[in-house]
Amino acid sequence: xxxxxxxxxxxxxxxxxQDLSFTVHPGSVTGFLGPNGAGKSTTLxxxxxxxxxxxxxxxxxxxxxxxxxxxxxxxxxxxxxxSVHPGRSAHHHLMALAHTHGIPRARVERVLALTGLxxxxxxxxxxxxxxxxxxxxxxxxxxxxxxxxxLDEPVNGLDPEGVLWxxxxxxxxxxxxxxxLVSSHLMSEMALTADRLIVIGKGRLxxxxxxxxxxxxxxxxxxxxxxxxxxxxxxxxxxxxxTAEGPDTLLVAGLEAPEIGRxxxxxxxxxxxxxxxxxxLEQAFMDLTRDSVEYQxxxx
Amino acid sequence: MTTPAITPARVLRSEWHKLRTVRSTWITVLTxxxxxxxxxxxxxxxYTSGGGDSxxxxxxxxxxxxxxxxxxxxxxxxxVTAGEYATGMIRATLTAVPSxxxxxxxxxxxxxVTVFTTSLLTALxxxxxxxxxxxxxxxxxxxxDDGILTAIAGNAAGVTLLGLIALGLGAALRxxxxxxxxxxxxxxxxxxxxxxxxxEVMDTVVRYFPTQAVGVLGSAIPLPGAASPGAAFLALxxxxxxxxxxxxxxxxxxxV
Ligand SMILES: Nc1ncnc2c1ncn2[C@@H]1O[C@H](COP(=O)(O)OP(=O)(O)OP(=O)(O)O)[C@@H](O)[C@H]1O
Ligand SMILES: [Mg+2]
Numbered sequence: 190x191x192x193x194x195x196x197x198x199x200x201x202x203x204x205x206x207q208d209l210s211f212t213v214h215p216g217s218v219t220g221f222l223g224p225n226g227a228g229k230s231t232t233l234x235x236x237x238x239x240x241x242x243x244x245x246x247x248x249x250x251x252x253x254x255x256x257x258x259x260x261x262x263x264x265x266x267x268x269x270x271x272s273v274h275p276g277r278s279a280h281h282h283l284m285a286l287a288h289t290h291g292i293p294r295a296r297v298e299r300v301l302a303l304t305g306l307x308x309x310x311x312x313x314x315x316x317x318x319x320x321x322x323x324x325x326x327x328x329x330x331x332x333x334x335x336x337x338x339x340l341d342e343p344v345n346g347l348d349p350e351g352v353l354w355x356x357x358x359x360x361x362x363x364x365x366x367x368x369x370l371v372s373s374h375l376m377s378e379m380a381l382t383a384d385r386l387i388v389i390g391k392g393r394l395x396x397x398x399x400x401x402x403x404x405x406x407x408x409x410x411x412x413x414x415x416x417x418x419x420x421x422x423x424x425x426x427x428x429x430x431x432t433a434e435g436p437d438t439l440l441v442a443g444l445e446a447p448e449i450g451r452x453x454x455x456x457x458x459x460x461x462x463x464x465x466x467x468x469x470l471e472q473a474f475m476d477l478t479r480d481s482v483e484y485q486x487x488x489x
Numbered sequence: 490m491t492t493p494a495i496t497p498a499r500v501l502r503s504e505w506h507k508l509r510t511v512r513s514t515w516i517t518v519l520t521x522x523x524x525x526x527x528x529x530x531x532x533x534x535x536y537t538s539g540g541g542d543s544x545x546x547x548x549x550x551x552x553x554x555x556x557x558x559x560x561x562x563x564x565x566x567x568x569v570t571a572g573e574y575a576t577g578m579i580r581a582t583l584t585a586v587p588s589x590x591x592x593x594x595x596x597x598x599x600x601x602v603t604v605f606t607t608s609l610l611t612a613l614x615x616x617x618x619x620x621x622x623x624x625x626x627x628x629x630x631x632x633x634d635d636g637i638l639t640a641i642a643g644n645a646a647g648v649t650l651l652g653l654i655a656l657g658l659g660a661a662l663r664x665x666x667x668x669x670x671x672x673x674x675x676x677x678x679x680x681x682x683x684x685x686x687x688x689e690v691m692d693t694v695v696r697y698f699p700t701q702a703v704g705v706l707g708s709a710i711p712l713p714g715a716a717s718p719g720a721a722f723l724a725l726x727x728x729x730x731x732x733x734x735x736x737x738x739x740x741x742x743x744x745v
Contacts (some may be wrong), residue, residue, distance in 0.1 A: 260495075
């Protein structure tokens with residue numbers, strides 16, 4: 190379990206993380222979302238004791254990370270930047286880390302197998318592809334069989350197969366009862382992976398919610414209906430939240446397509462189109478973070 | 490199976506594992522050994538009695554290559570610390586050992602043991618090899634002669650402590666080129682410049698600078714106008730201690 194309390198980080202005059210408080214619970218994947226430069230990596234580095242907070246503090250399993258006698262068994266982390274000597278083999282890299290805690294060689298071999306690196310374990314990391322490098326980072330994170338796993342943008346630059354592998358891995362880790370915190374700037378990715386969401390922008394907490402809640406807040410699933418008798422249909426669906434998209438087009442939330450179709454058929458309202466709309470989490474995320482995007486792209 | 494936990498011995502083992510599993514360690518150690526031995530053989534083979542080098546200390550003459558070899562070992566010291574910042578490995582290291590400072594002590598320890606042992610063995614081999622050539626000259630000497638063994642050990646200790654200063658500079662500056670520049674400029678060249686200044690006091694002060702102290706430690710016959718071996722050794726220890734204490738303090742305070 191991770192708890193951040195009033196975490197604040199300033200670099201010179203700029204406040205990168207401001208008064209951030211949240212708790213990450215075991216048993217689910219928590220997505221840590223925010224646009225580029227929102228302060229995600231900085232927050233994760235503070236949790237791991239690599240950066241000192243200007244104010245506030247973070248604890249893991251009730252203590253600051255650095256106060257644990259065997260920190261690798263509490264938190265395993267994949268950081269954003271590569272953290273490995275390119276001239277050393279994957280095996281030796283992991284062995285060197287394992288030695289600090291007296292973790293046995295068998296565990297090193299286990300995580301190498303788990304991440305599919307056994308056959309390249311004795312090659313120098315220099316020759317690794319991006320995906321293999323990312324797998325090595327995850328192997329290092331799992332080394333201490335930690336109760337909490339923290340991954341900073343683990344899918345960045347991975348091919349679809351690699352993305353799927355990470356998604357499955359994270360879900361399995363959470364299913365085993367671990368605390369999983371994974372950062373991303375892609376809502377679409379988090380919608381597929383995470384159960385809970387912590388959204389930040391410009392270093393401030395914007396939302397601490399679940400994916401389901403966010404779906405609901407963003408209007409939930411809705412159905413696009415095209416009918417020449419829009420007003421009559423509206424009257425037939427008193428419980429639905431309806432917005433007009435055009436004279437003939439309605440966006441109906443709170444009802445499923447079959448129910449709308451049945452109601453229309455019962456009263457002989459002709460329908461020209463009846464299409465369930467995918468919830469736009471991406472839109473919800475953009476609405477949430479609109480005011481806190483660091484670098485707004487100028488539209489031509 | 491023992492419970493996983495950080496102990497100083499384990500951190501030491503980790504640093505030893507790191508040191509021996511990168512090529513740069515082998516390259517720098519072998520380079521320094523080759524320079525020491527090569528220059529020693531050259532000195533022995535080209536020596537003629539009564540020439541310009543007759544008044545040179547035998548150990549200084551045969552181990553002349555340790556000045557160049559020492560630079561290779563200083564580079565190793567810098568790679569051990571600053572090298573981790575260049576590769577990013579430091580983030581993995583300090584995540585595994587978040588109390589941080591034990592890492593620096595462990596690095597200094599494995600470096601000291603490795604460099605002192607290899608330097609001492611190479612210096613002994615070099616002295617004995619050079620003496621094969623010097624047997625019939627006025628530089629003939631044996632290990633059992635007065636001061637010879639102490640000077641050979643002193644040479645190895647001096648090179649090691651100089652390398653520890655470089656290791657400390659690497660840890661403080663966190664940049665390989667920066668630390669090499671600081672070592673060459675501040676440790677190797679600066680005392681030479683200070684020594685040429687026309688102030689009496691400079692001569693006395695410069696005696697206790699690292700390179701001068703190393704020279705004293707590696708001489709079988711006491712040098713006139715230099716610090717005593719005991720004082721030189723103490724001065725060198727203090728330099729190395731200071732060069733490690735500063736980054737130890739910084740390591741605690743700085744963000745990684
Ligand atoms: N060491 C530092 N010194 C000064 N500014 C920094 C430092 N580290 C990060 N920043 C700034 O802090 C802000 C937040 O950076 P951070 O890397 O935490 O964002 P992020 O949410 O991880 O972004 P991204 O999605 O691009 O990875 C950025 O504006 C960055 O330029
Ligand atoms: Mg980041």
